[in-house]
Amino acid sequence: MDWQVQTLCGQAYGAQQYQKVGRQTYGAMFSLVLVASLVSLVWINMENVLILIGQDPIIAHEAGRFTLWTVPTLFAYAIFQPLSRYLQIQSLTIPMLLNSVVTLLLHIPLCWFLVFKSGLENVGGALAISISKWLNVIFLLLYVKYSSACAKTRVPVSMEMFHGIGEFFRFVIPSAVMICLQRWAYEIVALLSVLLSNPQLETSVLSVCLTTTSTFYSIPYGIGAAVSTRVSNELGAGRPQAARIAVYTVMILAIIEVLIASGTLFGTRDIFGYSFSNQKEVVGYGVFAYAVALVFKINCINIMFGNIKK
Structure with missing residues (x-):
């Protein structure tokens, strides 16, 4: 779904419609947060879902615990992806690279501590992922807010961001189905391996x-x-x-x-x-x-x- 942000915002930026870039980015964030809210309901009940389709109860329990603690990453991802596309279409890739490096350097000791020292094990890994994803989002939001490089496309939050949601979903739904079918093929193989x-x-x-x-x-x-x-x-x-x-x-x-x-x-x-x-x-x-x-x-x-x- 985030690729549609790159398609729509990229063309708007190339046409020098800078305000439209900001509005479309906000609209994409709002749309993806809505989608993440629906997906989170499945993730919260993942253990029951896996048991229902015949998975091993022990593996289902561990997978359910891990998935539950990664629910926050859904919302971080919903914000991060449009934000990263917003910066990419302006060729602002170096700040994103530095942001990823800093986040990774923080993630490694955080993951080590939460997995091996806190006693949380798998849950600690999920928690480390959630924290790192949100750190990534926060760092990028601070850059977008205060950097002069984003001045042309930075717009205040307003009701205008809802105007392009219909167009966004018209592009998104076919693309999302295509990507999901492709990636679900691998997930189905993983599910079948348990049998x-x-x-x-x-x-x-x-x-x-x-x-x-x-x-x-x-x-x-x-x-x-x-x-x-x-x-x-x-x-x-x-x-x-x-x-x-x-x-x-x-x-x-x-x-x-x-x-x-x-x-x-x-x-x-x-x-x-x-x-x-x-x-x-x-x-x-x-x-x-x-x-x-x-x-x-x-x-x-x-x-x-x-x-x-x-």
């Missing part, structure tokens, strides 16, 4: 696979965000040829990135699993993890091209 003969092992292996794909997904995700910003800015400014060049450039980068990432995974397939576990059974599934990651890398190209189309 196998050794659910603890299979869940651990799937965790390695999904973590690996999520990590490598960050690279094409960043490239996709950059080209989406560039394309929307150029189209808003009435320069379709420049937008076309940006698309061709990112296609070449995508192919190079996939070859490097997949080659790295293949070359380290026998030892890669030790990054996550010292259990030989888990590490022995390294080839499987590589295969899943390779398929995901191919899908990442589709994601990137989908973002370009927007």
Whole structure:
């Protein structure tokens, strides 16, 4: 859903409609908070939902506890994503990078303390994630409020932010369905793994696979965000040829990135699993993890091209 902010606001910024950028960002935040409120109801009852669909009660209990404590991240994410797109379409990426670095440096000791020293274990990890997400949001909000770089697009909160909500949802719903169907495929695999003969092992292996794909997904995700910003800015400014060049450039980068990432995974397939576990059974599934990651890398190209189309 946040990509629609980049599409709409990016074109508005390219057309020098700076006030519209601010209003659309506020509208997107409000819309996503509403959606997060609905999703939070499912997350709060996640343990019961998992048991209802036949999951192992022990795993369902742990997953439910973890999900409950990550509910605050839904609302942080609902604010952070439009805010990050708001800065990206203005090419204000360095403040976002510094913000991420500072948040990460704070997150590591916070996570270590809450997981290992406080006795909260999994709940401590969820709490650390929630705190770090909100720190990320707070730092960006302070930058937007006080930085002169955002002066042109910074507008006061008013009722005008509700005017573009209908247009926002018209773009969002098809895009959200497309993204959800794609990502739910991996979640369904994780859910089905619990029904196998050794659910603890299979869940651990799937965790390695999904973590690996999520990590490598960050690279094409960043490239996709950059080209989406560039394309929307150029189209808003009435320069379709420049937008076309940006698309061709990112296609070449995508192919190079996939070859490097997949080659790295293949070359380290026998030892890669030790990054996550010292259990030989888990590490022995390294080839499987590589295969899943390779398929995901191919899908990442589709994601990137989908973002370009927007």
